Amino acid sequence: MDGVVTLPDELSVLTAAIATPLRPDESLDEGVLFELTTRYLERGIEGLYCCGSSGEGVLLSTEERKRVVATVARAVGGRVPVVAHIGGGATRDAIELGRHAAEAGVTAVSMIPPTYYRFGQDAVVEHYAAVMRAVELPMIVYNIPQFTGTEFTPESIRPLLENDQVVGVKHTAHNMFSLQQMAARFPGKAFINGFDEVFVASLAAGARGTIGTTVGLQYELFAAARRRFDSGDVDGARQVQGRINDIIRELVDIDVFPAAKYVSGRDAAGLGSLGSCRRPFVPLSQAARARLDRLDERLTEYLRLTAHEERSARV
Template sequence: MSDLERIFSALVTPTRADDSIDLDALGEVVEEQLARGVEGFYCCGSSGEALLLSLDERQQVVERVTRQVAGRVPVVAHVGTASTAQTVALARAAQESGVAAISMIPPYYYAFTPDEIERYYLEVVEAVDVPVLLYNIPQFTRVAFDKSNASTLLTHPRVVGMKHTDHNLYSLERLVQAFPDKVFVNGFDEQYLSALAVGARATIGTTVNIQPELFARVRDRFAAGDLAGARRTQSQINEVVETLVAHGVFQSAKYLACARGDVTGNCRRPFRPLDDDDRAALDALRGRIATFVAEDAA
């Protein structure tokens, strides 16, 4: 499980103006982020527009990233869909690609019962031989995992932990205490330091795509007991998050992470495209991030 106790980029999916995926640009993004210290990749999550991609496209992304990484860092594939059969198919394909783990949101749209959700997970878990991270993101799925309703899943030996994208840190702390042998992963960049304080051992974040150095500093300063320094760096992360929220989180992160001229910062519709004002603000933010990285390093 130490392979999962890292700073993971919730990787964006580069696309061209016609919305087709640019796999070569994806490889370049991976290399650029590795050079900046990213310690792992989480493919086809929210930042990667998973639910706007076809199943075939999702498999292509995972295959390209694992091939590009070539074992240098762990790759986690998000395989969640609304269909058990489709999720099993993606999970098996991800295992064949050589991922370190898979992750999945609960089935969505229909008001599935807790028993149906549990059976969905167990069927997928039993269909593969690879570690599994549950994905708790209740603001999107309307399903909130906590100590009471996730216990059966977290006792399964192949379920190694949970990605917790929820502002409820009390629930996270209770899970950490109940399952100390599992890896709990922060999913909200703006609360990374707070999540570390209640026992999170990793993070998977959208803005890790564009400021991985700052996440490493928060972790290192927290571990060294330098809480003032850790808070200062977390505040820098949050200034970036605040700007991205104002211009569209996923579009903005994609624009800043993809430098090639033929790759747009736009996400697939119905996300709105960036306009000139958005791009000007994000170009200025790019310089601000560089300043944070340089100043904090000094």
């Protein structure tokens, strides 16, 4: 399709699924979002993903989602890829969000299949096709069956991956066999891990990057795990994955999205709070915040230890 560029290598990077800062009245705080984006770039984060699960995309209005994408794209200024998640419900809404994302200057769009109703494969494929006919941006299919009820298999996703405008898949599923089969059948596409806890396993299965809730918190650990895996130090990569997973286990035990958002605010030196997640998420208790304060100290130690190991390996 004219105007569409295939970008699998550019998108196969360590991408933070950015949280959406909210004020106490749940209104969008674009100033904090701009600053959070800037601080991520200063740390070396290689890409930003807006309005996905971590960004509470389906809890935001269409206009709020547009403002998030515009703010992040403006803060990035073309320095790293920006992917806008535009999925949710009606096809017309996805088209509206996609056209706005193109105007904002994002690199690509991403989309979950339509939810709630049990749409058949033909309807799902046509939903993506209709959006791509209207929006001339590369498309990343978002496979997250535990949230959508639709699982893309190597066979069911084939009609989408045969479309040149579909440049990759965000595979937020634990099925590494399915990931390996898709990557083997479509080696020219970008297969991107979506579950932080299986990052190293996904690299072995054929993933070429990751988009995750905790990448913004643990970017240096993900980068170290990737470097060790790529150099053939699989045991070293697994060791770093264990540190990543120790943090994730605690976040999940508390409530992963509110917990990660809280730590993201603490982690962005001096930024303060990103606010609570929008209702119906329950605000974190004082006890949960205390646990997360202690977890942030553990994360700081993991970052220090891993950085020391990386420096020693280069000597």
